[in-house]
Amino acid sequence: AQSVAQPEDQVNVAEGNPLTVKCTYSVSGNPYLFWYVQYPNRGLQFLLKYITGDNLVKGSYGFEAEFNKSQTSFHLKKPSALVSDSALYFCAVRFSGGYNKLIFGAGTRLAVHP
Amino acid sequence: DADVTQTPRNRITKTGKRIMLECSQTKGHDRMYWYRQDPGLGLRLIYYSFDVKDINKGEISDGYSVSRQAQAKFSLSLESAIPNQTALYFCATSGGTDNTEAFFGQGTRLTVV
Numbered sequence: 001a002q003s004v005a006q007p008e009d010q011v012n013v014a015e016g017n018p019l020t021v022k023c024t025y026s027v028s029g030n031p032y033l034f035w036y037v038q039y040p041n042r043g044l045q046f047l048l049k050y051i052t053g054d055n056l057v058k059g060s061y062g063f064e065a066e067f068n069k070s071q072t073s074f075h076l077k078k079p080s081a082l083v084s085d086s087a088l089y090f091c092a093v094r095f096s097g098g099y100n101k102l103i104f105g106a107g108t109r110l111a112v113h114p
Numbered sequence: 115d116a117d118v119t120q121t122p123r124n125r126i127t128k129t130g131k132r133i134m135l136e137c138s139q140t141k142g143h144d145r146m147y148w149y150r151q152d153p154g155l156g157l158r159l160i161y162y163s164f165d166v167k168d169i170n171k172g173e174i175s176d177g178y179s180v181s182r183q184a185q186a187k188f189s190l191s192l193e194s195a196i197p198n199q200t201a202l203y204f205c206a207t208s209g210g211t212d213n214t215e216a217f218f219g220q221g222t223r224l225t226v227v
Binding site: 004006009034036042043044045046092107 | 155
């Protein structure tokens, strides 16, 4: 079955430190991978995506993610966390030929402390 | 104005009542989706539509129905609401290829009492 896993319910990091939010996927085709962020009382906002090419993709607000095909992972990273990065982060995957269905992970809450 | 607009933003309804959630978009996308969000479960797909004549069930369609009234409008109905349908509901749109990102509305918080 095709699925997305975010193994951490919550990630805590001090402001200024690097952050990583983990995502792994199970796929039977070529995956398109996405990260979204949800701030309180808001909808989901697109951060970045991997389609093909360079395994390191850069997105909004200084975030980047690294696609690792052998480990089937797509971890979200930021070199220096801000308190304003505190939010709920979702990894999602769409499979080519999968009728455009977007499958989401359960979400990881990021808490950045001053 | 938001590209994807959901109405209402909040709704409290009684068990057994029929309720409709509405979604409209100005992005000109063909593809529209309805998801529900529950704590610890992420977003789960209820229904999706590739155009006005195309409606497909998602992974949790039981108890829901949809209508694609126009390219820009996609509504979700709960024919007889039950408490376990209490959730945050999102409408989303995307372009015509698999590698395009989805755009989400602000969400509708539905409480069934």
